[in-house]
Amino acid sequence: MRLSRNGFYFCSERKETMEYQRFELENGLKVIVHEDHTTKVAVLNLMYDVGSRDEDPEQTGFAHLFEHLMFGGSENIDSFDEPLQKVGGNNNAFTSADMTNYYITIPSNNLETAFWLESDRMNSLSFDPEVLEVQRKVVIEEFNQRYLNQPYGDAWLKLRPLAYQKHPYRWATIGKEISHIENATMEDVKAFFHKYYIPNNAVLVVAGDVTFDQVKSLTEKWFGPIPAGKPYHRDLPVEPKQAEARSIHTEADVPLDVFYKVYHMDAKFGANYHTHDLLSDVLGRGKSSRLYNALVKGKAVLSAVSAYITDSTDAGLLVVSGKLKEGVTFEEVDELVEEEVELLISEGLEPGELDRVKMHAESSHVFSEVEVLNRAINLAYYTMLGNTSLIDEEVDRINAVTEESVVAEAKKVLNKTNCSTLYYHSKPKA
Numbered sequence: 541m542r543l544s545r546n547g548f549y550f551c552s553e554r555k556e557t558m559e560y561q562r563f564e565l566e567n568g569l570k571v572i573v574h575e576d577h578t579t580k581v582a583v584l585n586l587m588y589d590v591g592s593r594d595e596d597p598e599q600t601g602f603a604h605l606f607e608h609l610m611f612g613g614s615e616n617i618d619s620f621d622e623p624l625q626k627v628g629g630n631n632n633a634f635t636s637a638d639m640t641n642y643y644i645t646i647p648s649n650n651l652e653t654a655f656w657l658e659s660d661r662m663n664s665l666s667f668d669p670e671v672l673e674v675q676r677k678v679v680i681e682e683f684n685q686r687y688l689n690q691p692y693g694d695a696w697l698k699l700r701p702l703a704y705q706k707h708p709y710r711w712a713t714i715g716k717e718i719s720h721i722e723n724a725t726m727e728d729v730k731a732f733f734h735k736y737y738i739p740n741n742a743v744l745v746v747a748g749d750v751t752f753d754q755v756k757s758l759t760e761k762w763f764g765p766i767p768a769g770k771p772y773h774r775d776l777p778v779e780p781k782q783a784e785a786r787s788i789h790t791e792a793d794v795p796l797d798v799f800y801k802v803y804h805m806d807a808k809f810g811a812n813y814h815t816h817d818l819l820s821d822v823l824g825r826g827k828s829s830r831l832y833n834a835l836v837k838g839k840a841v842l843s844a845v846s847a848y849i850t851d852s853t854d855a856g857l858l859v860v861s862g863k864l865k866e867g868v869t870f871e872e873v874d875e876l877v878e879e880e881v882e883l884l885i886s887e888g889l890e891p892g893e894l895d896r897v898k899m900h901a902e903s904s905h906v907f908s909e910v911e912v913l914n915r916a917i918n919l920a921y922y923t924m925l926g927n928t929s930l931i932d933e934e935v936d937r938i939n940a941v942t943e944e945s946v947v948a949e950a951k952k953v954l955n956k957t958n959c960s961t962l963y964y965h966s967k968p969k970a
Contacts, residue, residue: 560573560919560928568739569744570743571746576747582646582749583747584651586641586658586745587639587917591639591640592635599720605729606635607640608679609675609729612666612668612674613671614664624654629646629647630644637709637713637853652762662737662738679721691794692792698788698962703802703857704779735772739763741769747915785957788962790965793966796843796966797870798863799862801959802857802858803958804855807854808853808925814940814941817901818898823860825847828896840865841864841876843863845860846859846861853925874961898939902935902939918931919931
């Protein structure tokens with residue numbers, strides 16, 4: 541660590557690389573082994589290269605549905621959780637637009653139980669009609685509770701199709717509309733499984749108190765016999781450059797008026813991805829950010845404000861959002877946000893401003909790798925994207941961002957023709 545001229549500490553040396561070994565089975569399953577014998581825990585993380593962006597526009601929500609179906613048992617195991625809990629393990633999963641991830645954390649001396657369970661549901665998932673109906677109801681209930689019956693819950697259901705006209709990011713992971721899940725047939729479900737849930741479309745990471753030889757032996761034993769499927773080649777429509785400002789208004793029984801502004805930005809491996817990420821931090825990360833100081837503390841027109849990125853594999857969005865105080869109009873806030881953007885472009889960054897957000901970004905990345913599970917997920921993700929070693933370049937990429945590039949990208953990205961805005965009105969109180 542060293543002290544910058546502006547008084548902020550940040551890393552001056554390149555951090556140590558993450559140690560791992562890799563191999564690949566004949567069926568195409570990619571395997572990463574990360575040994576860490578400071579713990580007695582092992583993590584088995586299986587990431588499938590399928591997310592909501594891979595769905596048919598008329599059959600959305602399937603990737604998320606499968607996150608649930610995979611816990612419904614296999615042909616050989618009625619309950620996935622029960623045998624795992626008996627040996628002190630736990631498990632979970634998550635789905636995004638870009639991938640579906642399953643993980644098991646288990647005492648390392650019971651690692652084979654995790655291999656047995658995870659390989660069995662890849663090889664012989666139960667297609668019990670009762671399981672499908674149960675999980676269909678669970679997903680429908682989740683759609684209602686999290687998106688339709690929660691304040692502002694439907695904001696992204698409206699924002700995505702406003703910002704994206706062609707790319708499948710235009711629908712949420714839960715699905716474009718719940719009727720797609722309601723009408724899903726067993727044939728639809730089986731077709732999705734056999735297309736994507738195959739060894740040659742997955743990355744397995746085993747991390748923690750394990751050895752390479754042990755993992756290789758267990759992987760060949762449990763995953764080796766599973767046949768490869770037909771290779772999936774992704775060919776998604778490219779989102780055309782936005783050439784005009786877009787906006788929509790909606791109204792619901794919510795506490796306050798809220799605005800969401802989204803700007804198109806670089807993909808995960810784009811040349812300016814980290815610049816856009818740090819730009820969002822300059823604008824609205826925490827109480828030291830520009831928009832907080834100007835619009836919450838200064839002019840007191842907002843009760844809260846934030847800026848962040850969607851962290852998508854393909855070209856994502858830089859988001860600025862805020863809650864209006866009573867009596868403040870959206871027109872006023874639009875004008876004030878635009879003033880702050882123009883001030884950033886015309887006057888540049890303040891002394892120490894970029895160092896501060898770099899420090900936060902770097903520390904977030906470092907802390908994300910403290911837990912073995914997070915390391916396993918990150919290793920799986922970068923391997924899935926085609927270059928595991930990029931996991932060690934994040935800090936260097938963050939520190940390579942310059943003040944000049946932040947200002948230049950602010951001018952390019954934060955303009956009205958690249959912006960889609962959702963004005964979320966609170967219904968007038970009786």
